[in-house]
Amino acid sequence: MLGGQRMELSETGTPAINGVPLDRMMLALTDSGIEIGQSELELETQAIPGRDGVVDTSLTGPEGAAYTDNRDITLHLYTCGDEDDIMVAKTRLGALHGTIVTVGWRMLPGVYRGRLSVGQWDDLWSARGLCAATVDVTVSASPCLLGRVHTVQLNRGSQSIRVDGNRPAWPIWTLKAEPGCRSMTVASGGSVITVNTGDLASSGQAVIVTDPVGRKVTMGGVRHPVTLDSDFFPLSPGLTRIALWGCAGSMAYRPRTII
Incomplete structure (x- = not known):
């Protein structure tokens, strides 16, 4: 966890x-x-x-x-x-x-x-x-060994982050919608996760758990769907490019290492 x-x-x-x-x-x-x-x-x-x-x-x-x-x-x-x-x-x-x-x-x-x-x-x-x-x-x-939790603050737009470990990590995204935006999207390596916020765009915050065990999206503690083209993707070790559209927020993960 x-x-x-x-x-x-x-x-x-x-x-x-x-x-x-x-x-x-x-x-x-x-x-x-x-x-x-x-x-x-x-x-x-x-x-x-x-x-x-x-x-x-x-x-x-x-x-x-x-x-x-x-x-x-x-x-x-x-x-x-x-x-x-x-x-x-x-x-x-x-x-x-x-x-x-x-x-x-x-x-x-x-x-x-x-x-x-x-x-x-x-x-x-x-x-x-x-x-x-x-x-x-x-x-x-x-x-795999599980490392300590790493939390990275993310801004709107494209940015590079470094993922530790030698196996893909399954992040938890916490995204805050920007005023006027009716959807929030996080993308990396050709994969995207999009959450439609609708009228909650000015105050909506989504928590996206990508781990195959316990995978879910919630807004205000209530389960929320993603779009059909969404993919709960992991993050590969090393330098990774992340893009956020219509939102900002943070990403938390535990490095996974196999020896």
Whole structure:
């Protein structure tokens, strides 16, 4: 989600879950550390009679790359102390079981986001009782790292902006209609999104969410249609030309990076 989220990367450089460093959760990494699993490509081929080999018919994204599956981020964790401390750590971690979380640390250009699963706890006992416990935590994460939200102010007309990351980003546009304009249009790379404002032109503000998950347009909190020629386009990494007609506003996005 864009906007309103707390810091997701630990300022101390240690791994963090939902922006909370592991040590604040009374947890630490074992010697096995963290494993970043492979993201498998979704490939499809077809044999054609009279031709050597097979034809790659895989679906690809806006950048021409094949789509990829989720990847597993595995954290090998332990907690130690007296029995009450260990139970507190287990309880805090258990509260995240099955929820969608972010995982990151300072060296990464963003955070992984996915659903967390807590594995089996292995308890270590001593003469005085429970003294430590280990567990593997797995996050089934989207393949791309999500960077911090970038917000760019935009004026009417054509302008250049730089998009960070190495994968197309899905922006949220917040557009304010100019007086007398009955439509608002944002365009880039041959694609456009146009919202007809009608009589609301003097005061209308549209919020356009382009992400395929949760895609929508609202005006005053009410769902609003776009024109038939509109395309909810992403922004390619690097220098991108943006044009606004009949409006001004801002654009917010999270850089997407795959490593």
